[in-house]
Amino acid sequence: MRPLSPPVGLPVLSDSDLVRQVARRLTDAITSGQLAPGAKVAEAAVARELGISRAPVREAARLLESQGLLRACPRRGFFVREISPDDLDEVYDLRLCIERHAAVEASRRLTPASRAALREQLDALYAAAHRDDAARIVEADYRFHRLICEIAGNGRLLRVFDGLASELKVVIGLIGRLYDDPQEIARTHEPVLAAIEAGHPERIVAHVDHHIGVAWREVGRLARTLSPAEGHLAEDRKMSLGS
Known part of the structure; x- marks a missing residue:
């Protein structure tokens, strides 16, 4: 037994x-x-x-x-x-296409209510980081980016973003391994929000490119350092879940 x-x-x-x-x-x-x-x-x-x-x-x-x-x-x-390095490259390539356009459109459609909603979501990310709650950090990070797509007002674009949800959350979880201070994850979103609020399309695209591009580069490096055998060994042992 x-x-x-x-x-x-x-x-x-x-x-x-x-x-x-x-x-x-x-x-x-x-x-x-x-x-x-x-x-x-x-x-x-x-x-x-x-x-x-x-x-x-x-x-x-x-x-x-x-x-x-x-x-x-x-x-x-x-x-x-x-998720293989090739998977990551495809996700980030598509993510850049979506979020560049979404951030520019969100800026054009920004209202006092949607501006407040973005700040509230970023505050939720800070709160999760303060608690060092990895699962809530991932969810709050994802929700911030999804809200930008929602404010952009293009239903089809939002559905494409939602189609990436599961893979994006796994990728965002990998980002958490790159920071000793969880608050830094939240702080990296500040320039993106500031650019959207300022309303200059070129600056918005530049900040989105930097925000996503840095994550793409660093997560890609992390993925390439993980041994393929590591995952196969894990298949034969039971991994514990936390609350």
Whole structure:
């Protein structure tokens, strides 16, 4: 009989909308690095920690597979997807195209209410960084960039950005490994917000290019230093989840 995996502190879930709640907890664990690329998602262990049956865990895993966060291996289960350097290059290339245009359009459409919303979202990023909450940092960072796309007022552009959501959150999680001070992640967004508020298209594009370009370069370096074997080794061990 195999020994049970030790509990690591996941809070018990309520009965409502279990699948989405489980998916959110797993997403947080992946983007914060608690579930590493290549790690196996052990359904029984997750279900036991959350105080639920395995069925909603399996459905949540299927949902995350459809979003590109997990991959299914026949007769082996679900594993956290590994993002290759080529994947990163494609994501960042497309992200630059989207966010350059979105930031310029958002500046043109900026209102006192949308300006306040951007500042509020950046404040939420600072708050998450102050708590050193990796999962909330990723979510707040993503929400700041999504809000720019939303303010731009192009529904199709926003849908394209939303299509990158899962991969973007994983990438943003990698960015967190590059900073000793989580507050610095928030501070890097200040020039982008200031440029949008100032309303000069050339400066906006320059700041977006710098903000995303630096992350692209540094995350790309990080991805290339990770051993491909690291992910495959992780497949054969159970990675713990945190609360």
